[in-house]
Amino acid sequence: KNEVEQSPQNLTAQEGEFITINCSYSVGISALHWLQQHPGGGIVSLFMLSSGKKKHGRLIATINIQEKHSSLHITASHPRDSAVYICAAHQGGGADGLTFGKGTHLIIQP
Amino acid sequence: KAGVTQTPRYLIKTRGQQVTLSCSPISGHRSVSWYQQTPGQGLQFLFEYFSETQRNKGNFPGRFSGRQFSNSRSEMNVSTLELGDSALYLCASSSPGQFEQYFGPGTRLTVT
Numbered sequence: 505k506n507e508v509e510q511s512p513q514n515l516t517a518q519e520g521e522f523i524t525i526n527c528s529y530s531v532g533i534s535a536l537h538w539l540q541q542h543p544g545g546g547i548v549s550l551f552m553l554s555s556g557k558k559k560h561g562r563l564i565a566t567i568n569i570q571e572k573h574s575s576l577h578i579t580a581s582h583p584r585d586s587a588v589y590i591c592a593a594h595q596g597g598g599a600d601g602l603t604f605g606k607g608t609h610l611i612i613q614p
Numbered sequence: 615k616a617g618v619t620q621t622p623r624y625l626i627k628t629r630g631q632q633v634t635l636s637c638s639p640i641s642g643h644r645s646v647s648w649y650q651q652t653p654g655q656g657l658q659f660l661f662e663y664f665s666e667t668q669r670n671k672g673n674f675p676g677r678f679s680g681r682q683f684s685n686s687r688s689e690m691n692v693s694t695l696e697l698g699d700s701a702l703y704l705c706a707s708s709s710p711g712q713f714e715q716y717f718g719p720g721t722r723l724t725v726t
Contacts, residue, residue: 535713545651545702547717590657594713599647599706600670604657 506531506593510605518613523578525608527591528571534596536567536574541588541607550576550589581612616641618707618718626724632693635721639686639707645669646688647715648680651702660703663688692723700725 507530517523527536538550551558551565553574558565562581567574578585588607595601619638627633639646648660659672663682680690686707692699702722706715 537715539717545704545720545722547704547706547720549714549716552714592657598645598664598670599649599659599662599715600672602659606656 506533506595506603508591508593508603508605510589510591510608512608513606514609514611516611516613517581519582521581521612523581523585523610523612525576525589525591525610527574527576527593527605529574529593529603530572531593531595532569532572533593534601535594536565537592537594537602538565538574538576539590539592541590543587547590578610583612583614586611618705618716620703620705620718620721622721623719624722624724626726627695628726629695629697631695632691633695633723634689634691635703635705635723637688637690637705637707637718639688639705640709640716643707643709643716644686645708645710646682646686647706647708648688648690649704649706650674651704651720652700657704660690695725697725699723 511526535554541547562579564577590607591605621636645664647662651657662670666682677693682688702720704720706717
């Protein structure tokens with residue numbers, strides 16, 4: 505079974521700061537997902553990546569397959585980025601192959 | 615395109631009762647997955663349906679069941695509710711051949 509660890513668990517930063525959230529997993533995967541969950545519960549899929557780097561607006565996700573590690577970066581952070589960020593490792597197959605991290609609770613103060 | 619919808623959004627039940635939650639996927643999506651989210655355990659996979667067939671099931675007791683209809687809408691049922699079943703229940707859909715999950719807003723179930 506894959507073990508997925510995220511760090512930090514909680515992060516408070518000032519508006520404009522560069523944010524990094526880390527995710528490591530124990531078993532080889534076919535894809536790594538980054539999810540965003542706002543208060544109220546709704547989850548948005550930010551990235552699904554299996555190698556290299558992806559960028560969407562101020563968000564950047566990277567993955568190092570050899571080191572079994574992924575990072576989510578937020579540039580020029582804004583209070584609306586405040587949310588819980590969850591990584592999920594997919595070992596292939598269907599949804600049963602997903603193992604979720606416990607999440608990083610990010611607060612961006614104005 | 616409309617997103618994934620879940621009903622009801624909030625539910626309060628008492629121990630021993632049963633509950634049915636509903637999920638309507640994005641139009642054209644045939645795969646629906648259900649997840650339970652609690653503060654202690656985080657997100658956990660419940661089951662996955664594709665074309666009215668259960669493809670996979672997570673490590674949950676038999677009190678948790680589900681089904682999918684011909685229009686891809688899905689329901690999950692929890693019988694003999696326990697306090698520990700209080701959670702946010704999320705469903706997600708994906709399009710054929712793709713695994714990217716599109717999540718609904720969730721149903722928050724409170725068992726008293």
